[in-house]
Amino acid sequence: MKQVIIATKNRGKAREFETLFSALDVEILTLVDLDDAPDVEETGNSFEENATLKAEEISKITGQIVIADDSGLVIDELDGRPGIFSARYAGEEKNDEANIDKVLYEMREVPEEKRTARFYCALAVSGPNMKTIVVSGTCEGKILFERKGTNGFGYDPIFYATAAGKSMAEMSSNEKNEISHRAAALNNLKPVIETLF
Ligand SMILES: O=c1[nH]c(=O)c2ncn([C@@H]3O[C@H](COP(=O)(O)OP(=O)(O)OP(=O)(O)O)[C@@H](O)[C@H]3O)c2[nH]1
Numbered sequence: 001m002k003q004v005i006i007a008t009k010n011r012g013k014a015r016e017f018e019t020l021f022s023a024l025d026v027e028i029l030t031l032v033d034l035d036d037a038p039d040v041e042e043t044g045n046s047f048e049e050n051a052t053l054k055a056e057e058i059s060k061i062t063g064q065i066v067i068a069d070d071s072g073l074v075i076d077e078l079d080g081r082p083g084i085f086s087a088r089y090a091g092e093e094k095n096d097e098a099n100i101d102k103v104l105y106e107m108r109e110v111p112e113e114k115r116t117a118r119f120y121c122a123l124a125v126s127g128p129n130m131k132t133i134v135v136s137g138t139c140e141g142k143i144l145f146e147r148k149g150t151n152g153f154g155y156d157p158i159f160y161a162t163a164a165g166k167s168m169a170e171m172s173s174n175e176k177n178e179i180s181h182r183a184a185a186l187n188n189l190k191p192v193i194e195t196l197f
């Protein structure tokens with residue numbers, strides 16, 4: 001079967017890619033269980049730049065077709081933060097609970113109508129004989145005043161997805177995969193994936 005490497009160490013993302021790719025005729029490998037996979041420094045100024053850095057570095061090392069995801073939560077009232085710093089918003093150790101607490105604290109006095117936000121996902125594909133391709137997808141919603149639900153990962157418990165009428169952590173993985181930023185980006189990548197093999 002066709003095979004691509006997904007250059008992520010995030011278990012939540014890896015799980016979602018397993019499901020999203022099961023609908024395509026493509027086998028995926030992630031970096032989650034590879035202890036010696038390098039930590040690519042995310043020094044770019046945009047999701048697109050960081051996804052490109054991750055895809056190109058891992059493709060250079062493996063010589064294979066690689067897809068990387070750089071994603072995060074963009075909150076209007078916080079001038080777009082946490083944005084590209086979503087994973088490390090409350091510190092280098094990447095603690096989802098601490099990140100959520102920080103956002104809830106910063107948003108504590110913001111009224112309902114000003115709590116608009118979106119999840120953003122950039123996907124970059126890089127391979128030995130190709131120019132890197134980058135696509136993106138978004139999912140619109142609002143920041144809740146407290147956590148709701150226990151599914152998903154990251155900021156899912158405090159993100160109310162407008163299209164679903166509930167928090168992302170209240171959705172089954174199938175429901176999230178219908179409307180998520182990651183699913184939207186992957187959908188934009190499908191025509192490209194078909195030309196890769
Ligand atoms: O509630 C969420 N639902 C999602 O669907 C989602 N997608 C991204 N995020 C947040 O954004 C960071 C990405 O940062 P990021 O792209 O650098 O990934 P990461 O550092 O976790 O792993 P890697 O892929 O770089 O190895 C993640 O850690 C999360 O905090 C999400 N939160």
Ligand SMILES: [Mg+2]
Pocket residue numbers: 042087
């Ligand atoms: Mg990262």
